[in-house]
Amino acid sequence: MARSLKLITWNTCGIRDTADVQQKKEKICHLLSEQQASVAFLQETHIGINNVQHIEDIRGWKACYSVHHPRSKGVAILIKNDLHFEYIKHDVDPTGSYIVLICKLYSKCFTLVNVYNHAKEHKVLQCLSEYLCQTAKGVLIVAGDFNTVLNPDLDREYPTGNTEPLRPYLEEFISSLMLVDIWGQNNPYERDSFTRFPWKTSKQQIKKTSGQKKTKKKRGASRLDMVFMPRNEVWLAKSCEISKVPRHNISDHHPVVLSLCLPKANNTTVLSCSSGLVIKKRPYKRRPGEISEAEVLKALMSLVECETPLGENVQTLKINKGQKSQELKELFNKMIRGGIPKGFTDSVKENGRYHFRAEYMILASILLRRIEKFLQPSFKSKTMKMSCKLFIIVSFRSTPKKIKRDFLRQALKSLKRIHPSPPRDFKIVENLLPSTDQYKELREGCPLTPTLLTMALKHLACALRKDLKESVVDVCHHRKCITIYMNADQYHILKQNINKFQLQSGISLLPKVGQVWRRKNNSNS
Template identity: 25%
Template sequence: MYFMLIQHQQWVLVHLHHRTKLPLMEQVNIQNMSDIKITSWNVRGLRRLIKLKQVINRIKQLKSKIIFLQETHLTMSDVKLVKNRWPGQVVHASYNNYARGVLILIHRTVPFQMIKTIQDPAGRYVIAQGNILSFAVNLVSIYGPNENNPKFFEDLFLTISTLQGSYIIGGDFNCTLNQTIDRSTGSDIYKTQTRQVINQYISDINLVEVWREQNPDKIEFSCQSGIHKSRSRIDYFLVSRELLSRIKKCQYDSIVISDHAAISLNVHIEKFTNNPINWRFQARWLQNPDFVKFVGEKIDNYFELNTDQTSASVRWEGFKAYIRGEILSFTSTKAKKQKKQIEILEKQIKLLELDLTTGDDQLKQSELLRLRTEYNKLSSDAAARNLLWLKQSYYDQGEKAGKLLAWRIKKMQSDRAINSIINSAGNLTVDPSEINDSFREFYQTLYKSECPQVSVEQETFLDQLQFPTLAEDSKKELDRDLTTEEISQAIKNINSGKAPGPDGFTSEFYKAFQEKLTIPLFKMYKEAYQNGTLPPTLRQAMITLILKPGKPPAERSSFRPISLMGVDTKILCKVLAKRLDPYISQLVHNDQNGFVPKRQGFHNIRRVFNIIYEKFDAKDTALLSLDARQAFDRIEWPYLFNVLPRFGFGTNFLKWIQILYTGPTASILTNNIVSKPITLERSTRQGCPLSPMLFILAIEPLAMAIRTHTDLSGIRIGEQQHRLALYADGLIVFLTKLSTSIPNLMQQIELFGQFSGYTVNDSKSSILFLNEDERLKSIIQTPFINAYEGFVYLGIKITPDVKTTVATNYDPLIREVKATLDRWMTMPISIIGRINMIKMNVLPRFLYLFQSLPLPPPKLFFDEVNNIFNAFIWNNKKSRLRLRLLYLPYERGGLKLPNLKWYYWSAQLRSAMFYFSTEIPPA
């Protein structure tokens, strides 16, 4: 890689050596292992957004992972301001007015499993009891009373003493513990009883005041009182004595932003790794004209100096490493300049604070005041700039039904931390490294091929099927050479706001510099086609895990793997997917409604209900809902490449597919830990634009075999026999003559699975007998669940009696929507924002029911939902406008509130339209 760069411009080599972290997924962090920094700080109010941003920026500078904050002045509803900005858990106790208030912030990289919380209704303390890995701990944030109040501390310590585990107690105690040296005025004669109680309980429950333990004779103050012209040390950490050996250092920082210093300590936790987050391009820099100009010039310079004399693939790989270094250089220079200013001011402030511990010098006091003012100005200016950008984004799109509003809603939901998992030995582990290793082992096994060669059984199975094939002109269209126009269009159409692949470059970066990157991408793709393989970073992916709804979180199979591929790989996949899109419906039967243009999932659902209605209580008749085990992840590549030519794909298009599936690797991302790469030998990767269409082509031969098998009896209605309905891997089979049909069906599926990788999860598959007596006493034994009350298909509850279908589906959804809107009720969002939340999150849920169920909603449905909407829009206060006015468009004085009755009518007309507007109506 380096020879090309040396012969053109030697200084580029420096950047590449500096960024030897190119394959980010292979990094294993060995720094900061086992240490968690905990900080306690009285912030004197967080209600102003600039102040909140200042405090969060300060926490980032301190690199703290667990933070105790006091005097937040936040009410219960205000705490959402913090939750929306803090990446992790937030535990709080608030008072009923803008006073007191305490918080505990736990960063998402800390594997803290919450057991319970205790919140003081007076807003003076909050306790989070839980585990960090196998370490049981109670985190306590305290804001002590200003007056002499020993009973408060008696009650608090008695509460704490009942909790199992070690204690880390931090906060503003509003009381000195050493009356002779903890106050600048000399002996402290105030709060004697409170001091005695605190010291007594420190002794009784075996606590230690960490800073004083490490600095027995040192004089230092944590609070500056401008009113009383005095300084005192009233902010402490009290920890269980057995933790003392784990604590490396405890220190006060400068008194800035607030009139209290933050106090921090580092706790050693075995097996805890504080992993760095992989680099990711920040789209906000594209709002900076200087940055856009700088990067644009660097791109031009790179490709002018690194010409076609070298490999296009090597040139592209070198470009990504080079431009990442330049971006880091630009952004870090800006950040370092401000950081250096702040660090200099901090040092000066700290030195003056220490000088003033021995006496009051008015000149030094004035200089200290000046430095703190300068520090606060720098800090607040930075916060204001960030908020200005954020507010502009919110002004542009924040309360529209877009990504920022979705982000605000999702921030209220839990994050993706995986706190424990059952490993392959059947043991529960909480160690993040062991969790990551366990998932790596799981996916290495899952993605290892079980059928590496084309078998005789495979050929026999496929040869007996009649495959639809592409027309010659369609084949030529798919086989034509790649063009720069296609690449440019794919960049424009690729979704924004998505997580990047391992290289960190987002789609926003490609869109911003599309004109400069299209030609280099084109040349790289062209060379990759000639070589039969993509460059190394285009073959890499990061697998992130999403817990499937309703699945046990300790099971590895409960998570859906999403491949985060590089945008440069996605662009190529997008081009190929767009080419294939117009022709996929010619190759896939109309009973497959997943990922095919002009086909919808609700076609299958309506078809199921129509069959149940027509054959109500029919004997020897059943619906079989089959759950495929990790269907996308198990597709065997030798089988896939045997099937695709049978559909008539040409040599060039097939070669592109083979290139994409040559030598891919993936690393597993859990709890911010990235595993070593594994080699993929099978699967159609979830997250790739092309994968859905490849999957439905791979599953189509099974559907063909079921449709044409002579010993499988479907359900006949009129002239048509119904045998199956598919939505991607969601398969329902309609059967009669069950004693022969079911064994023959299972034989076909088992044979197909031997070479394709497709397997059925019997314990999650359901059989619904349409005859009630047969549901009570099955006429045939199967390994499937007897769905006496029905089963769920594509999110809809299928019931054996259509009379119960409406209530079964609508009633739970109404309750769910009401609970959701009640939970969002207190969010600080305008009426327009609330209506857009309804449009974005609530309307799609009801619209899906309207489209899927061929039956009208409950009689009082519209009135009930309108009442729920009214309460949410007006925040449980009296409505000021009637809903019929809110339904109107903006130009007529309305706010475009969705009228559910109109949407219902529209959905019914649209469903009918599909049957009359296509040559082949939905199955």
């Protein structure tokens, strides 16, 4: 029987009483109780060295927290007292930007990470990424307030077209640990769900200059609060919702609630599993695009330690990473020259999700990183097409389980060249995916699956940019969708391109029409 677990992340703008908010801590606890949360990630707790009693004596909760400053930053992870919890260890950033708690919940190992990424700090996520690559165990969950958005068109109330200073650092953090934005992935079409709503302009913010009133610029709502999980653990996320709670008396942020389903180990199906790996011996001949030991080591360290029914576990490989990275480099390069050995692509299906041998996960991670270099989002500012009458979001009608072999090959070959150019020979990618008739299977839990789906959307987006004149076409790889600003008289061209894509790829898409969001002054950004 599956066990349900609720986690909530919330920027509370402090937990102590203020002149405007009395009994604030009690109100926070009341909301956590209403949401039936078992674990709470709180940001901006505003706990200084003389205020620790305010978080240590929260009735009904155990607290792991940072101590920084009574008026800024600070994070805490609260664990419900009645939760089956076993502490292993924790680590706190000295500037109060994050806390990492490794523990067991219902005997299952978790690495819980709470982040408050201050707008002026650019190195926090890089440091955290390096630490998690070395220490994360079990199910990794990263939640918090990141002070940036992943897609300005979808995650801000008024898309500006301007660059997001912290966004490149968040993108690199997500990529380094192969994380998924859970809410964004589950809601590709949502454009009006936000987590932060800036306070209304107060009388104190109105200043008189040269006899005229000057009001502080009002900023629109945005989705700054997010929950991330590794690609191969996304199947545990039962739901992820932005809770529409009354916020004006507590915080200018809405909480995000993640519901996890923790099934017991059952319903296991072994799919053509062989015990050994045999590679055909062929004369050695060096070829371009061979895998380096650095790539192997980076991929190995990005995988969270977890058990697999097939072969060695990630933990074992990490313990002997120096020797194993060299051995795997030689193994993978033999595979590039001589083909995939029997049993290497085998998987075990458990509770509807596939498990792979650790070596497969490492090679798939290396290949997806190479492909994603061609798919990286642009951080350049862009001119918004405010004259366009339509805003379209195109996403998958349902989660694709397969893709046509010929289309996959064509999409891989058509990846636009970049400089410096990584290897573009992706025949081994095709060989790693099982074949069914004219299709290649896209297995849930395989690191390559999300990347190949993004590549398919990118392929369609390139065709749309050519055919839709005076339009803006972008791929949001976190939500697996395409956003389009276009003129209404070209909608039939969009439909033709979608129909052609569906015929060639075997993947069904669904376009949805929304309004073009305009600024009050109706000016281009």
